[in-house]
Amino acid sequence: MRYHRWFTPWVLVIPALTWLLVFNLWPSINTVILSFTNAKPIGGGTFVGLKNFEALLHDEQLRWALLNSVIYMVVCLPFLTILPLLLAVLVEKKLPGITFFRTAFYTPVVASAVVVALIWQWILDDRGLVNGLAEKLGVISGPLPFLSDQWLLLFSAISLTIWKGLGYYMIIYLAALGNVGRELHEAAAVDGASAYRRFVHITIPGVRGTMILISILISVSALRVFSELFILSGGKGGPGGRDNSVVMLIQQYSQGFEGNLGYASALSIVLFFVTVVPMLLLARMNRKAADA
Amino acid sequence: MTVVTDPARPVAVPEASGTAPPRRKRGTFGFNSLSPTEKVVRYLLLVFVLLITIGPFLWQLSTSLKGSGEDIYTRIPRLLPSQPTLSHYGEVADTIPVWDYMRNSLQVAVLVVGGNIIGSSLAGFALSRLEFRFRRIVLGLFLATLVLPGEVTIISQYVTVRELGLANTLFGVALPGMIGALNVLLMYNAFRSLPVEVDQAAVVDGANVWQRFIHIGLPSVRGTLSVVAIFAFIGAWDDFLWPLIVLTDPDKYTLTVGLQYLSGTFSNDPRLIAAGTMIAFIPIVIVFATLQRFFFKGVEEGAVKG
Known part of the structure; x- marks a missing residue:
């Protein structure tokens, strides 16, 4: 039964729907259209056929960017699926002051990636905290070039991403832990199961769905990385531009007289496929695991 | 837009299944009480993680307050500025x-x-x-x-x-x-x-x-x-x-x-x-x-x- 005029719901939905069409759906279509043109940041652009896609095949920086993305994802995945779960178990018990700890652990998430990347830049500087301490302890003789070596820079950015992500995934796990049956834990404890065994046999299966969701989120965000690598490399993408991510390349082509929005759009399409594939694979894994 | 997909935001998985199962009140079970040793271990771990998550911010705050004459590159890092200044x-x-x-x-x-x-x-x-x-x-x-x-x-x-x-x-x-x-x-x-x-x-x-x-x-x-x-x-x-x-x-x-x-x-x-x-x-x-x-x-x- 209806208790309102036919257009009332539309009046309420129209603003959100307009945004969706203008700023989500149309740009998705337009990305494809633009990728066949040579549009410039200042305007214009004519149809150039498959030229942008041919150029993609010979783009050495893109090859590095894709390799970096895969490394980023592979390293982030285990750390960010496991560590936040342990953290969530740690802050789950309502001890005095636990709200303070929860909030504090969430702080790196709330801070801008630019802010935390600038902080890490200083900590990882040739004369910064990490090198200073390591030299003092005699672990190394000279400073490690965290910010100028191709691989060290990549792994510095990865560790920054992991550090910044801990609190975020911790909160998602925390919400999920609330749904894990307490009776099971109690029963297991009565039966003499150790905390470790309860974690492996009750907690982990209890949050399995969340784990899959989180691994999807981690892979997608690792493939989309921008600010951390951009700031740590001083906007230059590391030695020889070998520390770029796909999004950094998109940003580079979006600006200036050298910019090429057509090519940037072709890169965006690459980004789309790169992020969608792991998403589908993990979702499929989830379904298989659910059937088994 | 980037605002929407920002990683700093919690994720909702909109599902048709509706509301979550009712949540149990915590802290009402005897099971929940911890032995003193476990409490100490937990707090030690909490403080350890706190140092990792908050430490870099404190270090940056400290650097921002250190006087221009102060050596910020010393081998022995000092958290408290010796010549604090704004x-x-x-x-x-x-x-x-x-x-x-x-x-x-x-x-x-x-x-x-x-x-x-x-x-x-x-x-x-x-x-x-x-x-x-x-x-x-x-x-x-x-x-x-x-x-x-x-x-x-x-x-x-x-x-x-x-x-x-x-x-x-x-x-x-x-x-x-x-x-x-x-x-x-x-x-x-x-x-x-x-x-x-x-x-x-x-x-x-x-x-x-x-x-x-x-x-x-x-x-x-x-x-x-x-x-x-x-x-x-x-x-x-x-x-x-x-x-x-x-x-x-x-x-x-x-x-x-x-x-x-x-x-x-x-x-x-x-x-x-x-x-x-x-x-x-x-x-x-x-x-x-x-x-x-x-x-x-x-x-x-x-x-x-x-």
């Missing part, structure tokens, strides 16, 4: 118009928060409480955009904003993120948990749609609405890539872009950059610390779902 904060303002940048960031954030509160609650209400043709299709459209990472469409979004004549304006920075699809779905989910009978009773009493929205709908979704507001603010304040693409004029930069400008162009003095980062960081920490209880309440209400 002068670097003034110096930042002399180097870049940091207070203007802050006002710019605030402007963008306010627009994004306002737009999301209004737009997503209206649409969420209509989609969950009112029957209309194509409702499922509209809902499906909102869901479909979630799989699309914001960065994929960022270039053509820039083209759209440019065609609207809004390139290099703060309004252009705020506009695409003003109603996020994710927020619409969050509000949709929140409104759904309200029993239909309440609505029907109100209809019998002669309440129209608007009255039901204001007096019945909104009061019951305050938790989720505050989560939407908090994350819209944080997302807009922290966003970097989108303002970096839209803004070309250094006068119009937001704080994040301005900070990158400061560190990239003007300064090699870590104290100055540290002061700049603190100027961007402290307001957001205050906002979050003040509102964290709404956030954690929203988490428990199910605004974050796993």
